[in-house]
Amino acid sequence: xxxxxxxxxxxxxxxxxxxxxxxxxxxxxxxxxxxxxxxxxxxxxxxxxxxxxxxxxxxxxxxxxxxxxxxxxxxxxxxxxxxxxxxxxxxxxxxxxxxxxxxxxxxxxxxxxxxxxxxxxxxxxxxxxxxxxxxxxxxxxxxxxxxxxxxxxxxxxxxxxxxxxxxxxxxxxxxxxxxxxxxxxxxxxxxxxxxxxxxxxxxxxxxxxxxxxxxxxxxxxxxxxxxxxxxxxxxxxxxxxxxxxxxxxxxxxxxxxxxxxxxxxxxxxxxxxxxxxxxxxxxxxxxxxx
Numbered sequence: 001x002x003x004x005x006x007x008x009x010x011x012x013x014x015x016x017x018x019x020x021x022x023x024x025x026x027x028x029x030x031x032x033x034x035x036x037x038x039x040x041x042x043x044x045x046x047x048x049x050x051x052x053x054x055x056x057x058x059x060x061x062x063x064x065x066x067x068x069x070x071x072x073x074x075x076x077x078x079x080x081x082x083x084x085x086x087x088x089x090x091x092x093x094x095x096x097x098x099x100x101x102x103x104x105x106x107x108x109x110x111x112x113x114x115x116x117x118x119x120x121x122x123x124x125x126x127x128x129x130x131x132x133x134x135x136x137x138x139x140x141x142x143x144x145x146x147x148x149x150x151x152x153x154x155x156x157x158x159x160x161x162x163x164x165x166x167x168x169x170x171x172x173x174x175x176x177x178x179x180x181x182x183x184x185x186x187x188x189x190x191x192x193x194x195x196x197x198x199x200x201x202x203x204x205x206x207x208x209x210x211x212x213x214x215x216x217x218x219x220x221x222x223x224x225x226x227x228x229x230x231x232x233x234x235x236x237x238x239x240x241x242x243x244x245x246x247x248x249x250x251x252x253x254x255x256x257x258x259x260x261x262x263x264x265x266x267x268x269x270x271x272x273x274x275x276x277x278x279x280x281x282x283x284x285x286x287x288x289x290x
Contacts, residue, residue: 006274009267013260020256026089027249034242040147041178041239048232055225058218059194066215068164069222070194078108079116079136079159079168081191081230083175083237084124086143091251093176093244094123097186101174104188105133116168118155120234136162143238152231160223163192175233176240184240191229194222 004012064070082101084094101124105115117133119125122140129135137158142148159171171192178184 004266004270006267006270009263009270013263013267016256016259016263020253020260023249023252023256027246027253030242030246030249034239034246037235037239037242038178038181041235044228044232044235048228051225051228055194055221058221062214062218067218067222069160069192069219069226072193073169075113075169077114077116077168077170079118079162079171080105081118081120081155081159081171081173081233082124082128083173083233084119084121085237085241086122086141087245088123089248090241090245091248093241094121094127097174097176098124098127100186100188104172104174118158120151120155121237142234143241147231147234147238149227149231152234153227156223156227156230159192160226173230173233175237176244177233177236178239178243182243184236184243191226194225 059067059070064072080101082097084097088094108115115134117128117135119128119135119138120142122142125135125138125140129138137155139151139155142151159168162168163171170190173189173191175187176184177187
């Protein structure tokens with residue numbers, strides 16, 4: 001690396017300061033978006049949880065064969081819904097969940113199960129579309145403003161049709177989920193068929209009164225549940241993305257501060273060397289004139 005002059009070093013320091021202003025602004029923007037995303041997330045979770053409890057309690061007391069979305073069959077083909085971000089600059093947010101998805105696909109392939117992907121988010125679509133994977137459909141610009149419920153509903157309809165038409169035997173949902181207000185992790189859930197928890201179901205259904213066919217009612221309530229489950233996964237991912245970007249930009253800002261300090265020391269040293277050389281030249285010239 002050639003030796004830089006004080007002027008070049010000064011320009012480099014100014015460039016780092018400009019970068020720092022950008023990363024700090026992005027951190028502030030992400031923090032504001034995170035607050036709004038968390039408000040939406042924490043307001044949607046109670047409804048999602050109660051809806052799950054309702055479906056769980058009802059599902060344990062109906063004939064599973066009468067509800068196509070609860071049909072258990074040998075798994076030979078599986079669909080995977082992957083939720084990623086539309087943008088980068090969020091640390092390992094996208095790379096980690098893509099890596100987890102590849103591991104999951106490899107485990108299915110090792111078991112002789114073929115897989116197809118439905119990709120929500122531009123980063124996931126960009127990655128898998130360039131590689132040897134079967135893609136049913138991909139969506140980008142999903143998180144530009146608000147989380148698009150229309151996309152959640154459309155994807156839910158696609159996988160329900162594929163499942164009921166026996167084009168797939170199971171559907172899995174992979175997304176980043178907020179664990180606390182300051183942490184997140186990738187999670188993998190079975191989306192279809194609807195499964196009952198191991199601990200069993202509520203026995204007393206006296207509070208429920210069916211005025212329509214049970215199978216038809218269960219089909220509609222599960223459809224509602226799946227739509228909202230996928231929407232919640234997108235809301236979870238959106239909140240986790242803003243948190244990851246806020247942390248990444250905060251780290252970038254701190255690194256820029258450290259670089260400014262380092263290059264300032266280098267600049268001061270180079271300036272001192274330049275002054276010393278100038279003094280030596282002056283003294284040398286004075287001696288030559290005697």
